[in-house]
Amino acid sequence: MDAVEKANEARQKNWIKDRKVGEGAYAVVYQGREATTGRKVAVKKIRVGQFKDGLDMSAIREVKYLRELKHQNVIELLDVFSSKTNLNLVLEFLDSDLEMIIKDRSLVFLPADIKSWMAMTFRGLEFCHRNWILHRDLKPNNLLIASDGQLKIADFGLARDFADPGYKMTCQVITRWYRPPELLYGGRYYGTAVDIWSVGCIFAELMLRIPYLPGESDMDQIKTIFRALGTPTEEDWPGHTKLPDYVPVGQFPRTPLRDLFTAASADTLNLLNKCLIYEPRKRISALDALHHPYFFALPYPTHPSKLPKCSTVLNRPLDEVDANVEMNATGPGVKATSKGLKRKLASPTELKARSIARRLDFSKAPPSSP
């Protein structure tokens, strides 16, 4: 009896949790593997019992969208099962994320590397948008990197389908530094352009190696944006002064992107500029971005397998190492950051020869970030 529960139990048995690699308020992330094949996976266990309204919206969104989306540049949801009062999402195992790579000072990015990450981001995003899904939380640590270098868009906890025109959506989405001005001004009717702004910020961050528009508060965020890109005029962005939370924050002149991104090619700046257009309807779409001359000009994008890889795991101070990890195991995981729940798993065995050489160099001082 209860074939459904039996099926759930069978699924549960197929995924073995090996060790905890991250913990947040709502979820614990384990590294694990598939019992039958040994394939490495990440299991995100969401505690549901504590929610008075049952399955919570962010878990539902994540499952809902990832169940449908299958694309090389979107994280794959392999299975879902429940255990007692927990919901378990089995996700493909990913080594690191773009934030870790950006912050790893030992890595040098070539323009071709950045082009490759941008191409993969736009492909994944174009697929989401083609499926009428807004991500609404794009930022470097939601762009995960597989061991073969493929970039995967992850964390669909804030995603939603586009609403019909005239149907309100919340403006409380997207992490502040990556949030477009129309949301900061309280816009409740928006579309795919919100994700494109985020990608523009990530594009700039890949070149600068620090967040491009790091506002300290929502109000400061607007100012930060205008300081960088100039205060928009009515002509730049018709109607923006009528948005619900509009406040004038002063007049800032527009400084050419060229002044900050001194080494970037004209194509690069042209695409970046099109991602950061104030008027959302004029901002480039993911599909058009994929056809932008930037991607067809030299240098061509780096092959994903040849992209710079994160090596921070090798330099992690010992006190972060989980006491239960055997020294000859595949290596300790990186704890999720305070906001947590990223599947930041490290896998030194996957690293290429040059990294192994570095790993064996014991003379090197452990924490390398200056």
Added chain:
Amino acid sequence: MDSDSATPAETVRKEPLFEASTQFRNWRFSPEGLARIRERLNDVAVAAIRNTFEVDQPGSSSNVAFLDANEEVLLVKLYLTMISQLCAMFRFPEEVEATAVSYLKRFYLKNTVMDWHPKNVMLTALFLATKTTNNPISLEAYTSHIPKTASSDVLDLEFLVAQSLNFEFVVWHAHRALWGIWLDLQSLPDAPANLSPSIYDTALNHVRASRLTDAELIYSPSQIALAAFSMATPELALQWAQSKFSGNESNGLTLDTIFPVLELVKTMILRDGHAPKVDAVREVDRRLKLCKNPEKVAGSKAFVAKQVEEERKAEEKRNKKVSEAQKEQSDPFGETIQSTSLVDYGDDDD
């Protein structure tokens, strides 16, 4: 082409979106396939419940009139109509209603009413649908408007419903497809000047009627929508279809292949698209009281026996975990102070 290459535009292919959906892949059946699934479910359930009766008291199952598969479908259908009533009361958007209806139908392709009465499953399916369609309301607001319903009536079955749906929450709806046809029609070069909104309303009512049938488990939303539209206005439906399919035969779709399908959908809507007769359902429900699975009836002998067995297993697992933890403690490097925290019941779900 090399799939690993990072050249951008090449993965932008034209695969029909619907064909990538879980609905297309996992929730479409032939009419015969549907009947087989329901009969098998019914057979297995009857055999198991008969067995439970016999264990309790030999010979007791011989005079029980179990439900057959058709009677189960009839009972579920009554609760499909109740979803509409609740949605009207809560003023939920059409998407919530249509999604809850799909959930309830899909649930009973994996479960039987003799185990889980549709009254409760319906409440859970609807509550889940409010969340999956991004129209959440608090559980308290939900239950306080439904007579004799506690929070636990809704939440206890949430995992079971989600599991039965295979955690596939997205449903493609015929009413959206109908809206698309309606918008398309207005932009045709030779669009009729006076498209009366009543045409759309009539077609929408046919789509709503289709929700009481198996149509969505057999046909695509666009097929149902075009059939409903064709019932409202055959001429305009043909005009729309011609605009879509002429000069576009490469995908194998032609008017000749589509119209016979539409006839099948129409027949089904006309035959099954109405609420069941209350008397007939009442009779089924009366018999269900006598043949439902005693393991699911709180307080019955079989229910208690199952609980005891589950508790024993849980106890066994806890003991195992404690002894393992103690083993670890004997490690010379182990911590002895935090002995209690070593046993983490919350994380135990193997």
